[in-house]
Amino acid sequence: MTIGYKSFVLKPVFLVLLLATAVIMPSYSQTAVPGQTTLETDSSGSDASPVTIASLDDRLNLANTLPDYLVTPGDTYALSMAAGGGISSGLNRLELFVEEDYTVNMAFLGQVNGRGKTFSQLKQEILGIVRRAYPQSSPALVLTGLGNFEVTLKGSVTSAGIIRADGLTRLSAILSSRLLPYSSNRNITITHRNGQTNQADLFLFSRTADPAMNPYLRPGDEIVVPRADRRVTISGSVYRPGTYTLLPGETFDDLIHHYGDGLLPQADLSNVTRTRTQERVTRDYLDLSNPSAQTALAIINQDEFVIPSHEVNQDLYYVEGALDVLKIENEGQEVLRAESTEGTAKPWYRQSRRLITGLSLQDVVRSIFPYLTQDAALKDAYLLKSQAEEPLPVDIPEVLVGKFGQNITIEPGDRLVIPYAQTFTVLVRGAVETSGLVSVSGYTRLSDVISSHLLETSSTRNILLERADGTRRTLDLFQYTRYGDVTQNPYMLPGDSITIPRAERKVTISGSVYRPGTYTLLPTDTLTDLIERYAEGMLDDADPVNASVIRNNREQIKEFINLSIGQEINAIPVLNLDAFTIPSVNVRQSVFFIEGALRAERLTTTESSDARVTAAGLEPWLRERKDFIPGTNLQDAVRQAYPLLAQQAALGEAYLVKASSDEHIPVNFIEMLLGEGGRTITIEPYDRLVVPYRQFWVNVQGAVNSPGFIPFVEGRGVDYYIDVAGGVNPQAGSGSYELRTSGGDKKKPGEPVQPMDTVHVHRNNVNASIGPTLGTIGTVLGIVGSVLSLVTTIISLANP
DSSP, rough: OOOOOHHHHHHHHHHHHHTTTOOOOOOOOOOOOTOEEEEESSSSSSSSSEOOOOOOHHHHHHHHHTTOOOOOTTTTTEEEEEEEETTSSSSEEEEEOOTTSSEOOOOOOOOOEEEEHHHHHHHHHHHHHHHHTTTTTTOEEEEOOOOOOEEEEEESBBOOOEEEETOOOBHHHHHTTTTTBBSSSEEEEEOTTOOOOOEEOOOHHHOOOOGGSOOOOTOOOEEEOOBOOOOOEEEHHHEOOEEEEEOOOOHHHIIIIIISOSSSSTGGGGGEEEEESSSSEEEEEOOOOOOHHHHHOOOOTTTTTEOBBSSSSSEEEEEEEEEEEHHOOOOOOOOOEEOOSSOOOOOOEEEEEETTTTTTHHHHHHHHHBBBOOOOOOOHHHHHEOOOOOOOOOOOOHHTTTSSTTTTOOOOOOEEEEOOOOEEEEEEEEBBOOEEEEEESSSSSSHHHHHBOTTTOOOOSEEEOOOOTTTEEEEEEEHHHHHOOOOGGGGGGTTTTEEEBBOOOEEEEEBBBOOOEEEEOOTTHHHHHIIIIIOOOOOBBBOOOEEEOOOSSOOOOOOEEOSSSOOGGGGGGEEEEOOEEEBBBOOOOOEEEEESBBOGGGSSSSSTTTEEEHHHHHHHHEEEEEETTOOOOOHHHHHHHHGOOOTTTGGEEEEEEOTTOOOOEEEEEHHHHHSSSOOTBBTTTEEEEEOBOOOOEEEEEEEEOEEEEEEETTTOOOOHHHHHHHOOOOTTEEEEEHEEEETBBOOOOOOOOTTTTTTEEEESGGGGGGHHHHHHHHHHHHHHHHHHHHHHHHHHHOOO
């Protein structure tokens, strides 16, 4: 909307308003957004240091001059124009406000929309409108207030929540005081209100000043800070020492040149120190002068590398004795054959090592331990000091756990000697290939002794270890291999006796779990233990509803089981040699199911198409998979199912379970087989056509509290049916009974109960003599009623 200059003169009310609000300079006022900062790079370049903008006026001045400042809801502007045409003199000012939908209402001048525009672009648009309406007005537009908005912060931060920001707030400003020691400043995800997602990288911003890596935040942004998978420190002879978050696939070469900005001229890559923090702190000395060694080097979280200078002490010390020469040479290190100081015929090797000032005996032992042979005498090592006549005994296991060696400094010419241990025998028996004495040497662990003697049926759980002094221990190698518990895998001693038990339950789990494999379960372990403790849980793509198990029986039929949340999965038995599979939702085939009273001999025998589950008290409940064909209707499914049904199938009680809604739709098999109904109901993937068994009964009469028909349960005896009928009435009967067939014939004691049998509990009075007769009459009448019902059904089908 625009108005000519003359019409503007004719609006005295608006003129009075302009005069009342006229000012010489715009007034700046805004509620400050706490914690507004920018990032500057520190001397190392590894992290960013927050620097606070001095004042609100400075922020407004910056926003007025930045060419890329985006229009933000809540921004306020002052539109000034010169009065003229004989009306008045001076400046008239109009306050403007950016609405939530980015609309700017300019009163009599109309509206503009600032969505997606910079302030500079919007300014030119507004000034153009004013100039066209009032050519003599010399308009000016100034940003007087910054709009505040909220963003959401999540992920690896001190506290997730809603953060206030404005149009000048960069990502680094809200993260500077909210990151944790393990937070990553790489690959930060910003999801905008329109669903668009961007990745920010504050490290790249600190190195390149690329604003896209540290963007201004916008209303409704959701920021997710990831956890740093690898935070690695590099120091020493590099241009930019510091701690950096490495991305997947980045190597030691990237750490040096991309992060550390290259090596100083005096750098010595042949003697790099690596400190690694896992269960304990270890320090290694690495020769990384060869590029192939740098490429092969594995870098893990919290590794610390020190690149020394050639100016460090170049004197040598030596390690010799029972060294594994192949391991050392495979690491690219040099080791030489030497004369044995122990007079042994076994190969004796010596390695010269460069000495670093402050190196301790503990440092040396921890660095050489992975390269010792299995028959090294760890408790008989010693240190030959260059300035001492007597050797210093060194108990390597004590040094490794930090009880000794920290305060002993290695000096030039010192020699650490690790001799070979003497051999001895231990007895291995139980569930092994051959029981007998096994020759071992040095500090050999239990797992090394038994590994070549185990059978498929052997168990590595509850191994019995008997020492020569009579002490006995039960050991579990699963605890060692899974959790690193070395107490469960001790060193062998002379005279040890090892008894390996037989595995009572060896179970396999595969598919969408974190640790598929075959495990020996303990007696109290359940299916939950197998999934959560042994397999360490299901993957995100797991499909627990369609899990399965193959039992180690003659049929080898796969049972489909539901392992979803809320199911009583611990009621599912876990038997020896069971094989459980949890499929992925990504590999499921499109099928539908027919289940219930099916004939096993007519089902497909391939593992991918049949199933068996248990239905308590009935015949085995079977499931058949059928390939889903689009367009299949319920009548088609009924015709496919009919040849598979058992004689006991209850055709009038079938139903269809829809996978999409869990809706149960009644299914009348007889009608659909005759072509009536079912064509309008479409079968969808994973629908289930269920045909239950007909229910059979046992008639319990006589001196019981609740006489009547009790549902037949396969394998149950007479006592079961009497108990279900309320038990014997002590005032009416003695508890003696007789069992008769549906035809009235008396059964012999011990014969099994069959469907439609009658159990008669004798009474104490004269009526006892007619009890059996009444029971038989009741049974006969029940049978007659069933026959009449069946005849009626057949007649109705024959005469539609």
